[in-house]
Amino acid sequence: MLVARRELAAYVNTYWGWTIIFVALLLDGLFFQALALTTTAQYSADVLSKFFFYTGGVALGIGVFVTMRLFAEERQTGTMVLLESSPLSDRQLVLGKYLSAMMFMGLVHVLTLYMPAMIFVNGKIGYAQIAVGYLGVMLMCSAGVAMGTWASSISRNQILAAAIGGVLVLLFVFCHWLAKLTDSPFKELFSSAAFYAKQFAPFEDGRINTENVVYFVSVTFGFLLLATQSLTARRWE
Amino acid sequence: MISVEGLTHYYGNRRAVENLGFTIAENEIVGFLGLNGAGKSTTLKILAGLIIPTAGSVKIDGTDLIAANADFRSAIGYLPEDPPLYKEMTVYEFLLYVGQLKGRSADAVVARMPHVLKVCQIEHMQHRVIAELSHGYKKRVGIAQAIIHQPRLVILDEPISGLDPRQIVEMRQVVRDLGKECTVLISSHILGEIAETCDRVLVLKNGQIDAIGGVAELSAAATAKGGTRLTFQLRGTPELVTSALKSVSAAIKVAIEPDGEGLVKLHVALSEDQREKVVAALVTAGVGVRRMVEDDSELENVFLGLTQGATA
CATH class of the missing domain: 3.40.50.300 (P-loop containing nucleotide triphosphate hydrolases)
Structure with a gap:
């Protein structure tokens, strides 16, 4: 938790962290105003569903910029040696960094609560749909943050980390398109791996499926494991 | 430990x-x-x-x-x-x-x-x-x-x-x-x-x-490896100095550079301490010896002596 606390403090004590928060809230607000709150009559549940659709996308996008600095910045500034020479294991280091990014993402999403609250006050939706929607956003966010953590762990600079993380996230977001271009078994593989089209959609509507939760947890675990391995591998250079 | x-x-x-x-x-x-x-x-x-x-x-x-x-x-x-x-x-x-x-x-x-x-x-x-x-x-x-x-x-x-x-x-x-x-x-x-x-x-x-x-031990080791280094200020030509040093068998490295009108600076590394022989050879050849100093950093001598031949 020590690493996570310092990292979180570094986010909120710098312009970088507040810039990300500002951009995230601006995009969320714009999408909510322009695309979710249309002039045509629609059910409150549909408005909320659209809100989570756009918020999820924004979360994945800013996740790339939040995670790019985790290890790459430490390497750029030469402070990685403090972590590598500490008694913390590589697993603890990765977990600390991941948790800091997730806490920051959690903070960003707490600040978006006013939008579902508006729908709740003016329409007919339940607490559960809001809670499940946010659970989905955070689960998808967790998978994206884990990818970014891995990208940062293998990169010497933040731009490269952002590029690798960004490509990876886009691949998982749009892999249902790849499914349309390929034959079995890749068709099924790409189709089931798609973040939005397959795994996140039920959360938008307030439904929790175990398979979706397991998928996001598995992707998170897999990429955090890769990040741990890449840190360990550097000791064998 | x-x-x-x-x-x-x-x-x-x-x-x-x-x-x-x-x-x-x-x-x-x-x-x-x-x-x-x-x-x-x-x-x-x-x-x-x-x-x-x-x-x-x-x-x-x-x-x-x-x-x-x-x-x-x-x-x-x-x-x-x-x-x-x-x-x-x-x-x-x-x-x-x-x-x-x-x-x-x-x-x-x-x-x-x-x-x-x-x-x-x-x-x-x-x-x-x-x-x-x-x-x-x-x-x-x-x-x-x-x-x-x-x-x-x-x-x-x-x-x-x-x-x-x-x-x-x-x-x-x-x-x-x-x-x-x-x-x-x-x-x-x-x-x-x-x-x-x-x-x-x-x-x-x-x-x-x-x-x-210790530094003292290594200094002795360096001398054995050719660690005595001298710098001279001489009046004479580089050719004359080079020719004079041919008779000093311990001179393993020689470098000469101009040092003003009619003067040269000589850097010489000796495999053993034969500084008297160097001075005698120079004087016999007609070279004017104005100054002789041993390279002042003891450890530098050690370092240079011990790392001779290292590829940096």
């Missing part, structure tokens, strides 16, 4: 160090000396637990550093050439964080803080943001982070590089004080510094140990 055996490390196909073996006693201050690429930093990184060697063992108080778990790193403090600092933090906040990162409780770090600030002479800087400090003070904060958790072994890679003469003198005292409470390993290019602060010197050449010992 520290026992190194058969330490070998390769970066890909390139050999960094090979078959290093040495022991270091508790509270000893040992200097690592060598040209760039000699393997100093690699050796120190292995000792700090940052990289795992290709072969060999490092034991600290009988515990194998390579096989030990990560907890063991709390016994080691490490300062790389560029101090690793979170520049947005104050000195106090940074040391408190690093102390906890190295496995000490916040209370223990706070209790030790005054001593560390005093040893590193940064008490008056403790509430300053690190980004605002001068290079010299950043180095001191770097040393402070290496000792804040009370390690048994402190490794300082080029601790005085980039410091001005006054800061070097102060840093010398800091290193001496460190030696009272833990074992200290230092690498430095400033050879006089090694002589001033270290109990023993370990000379690395092409990834291997070339010599270990």
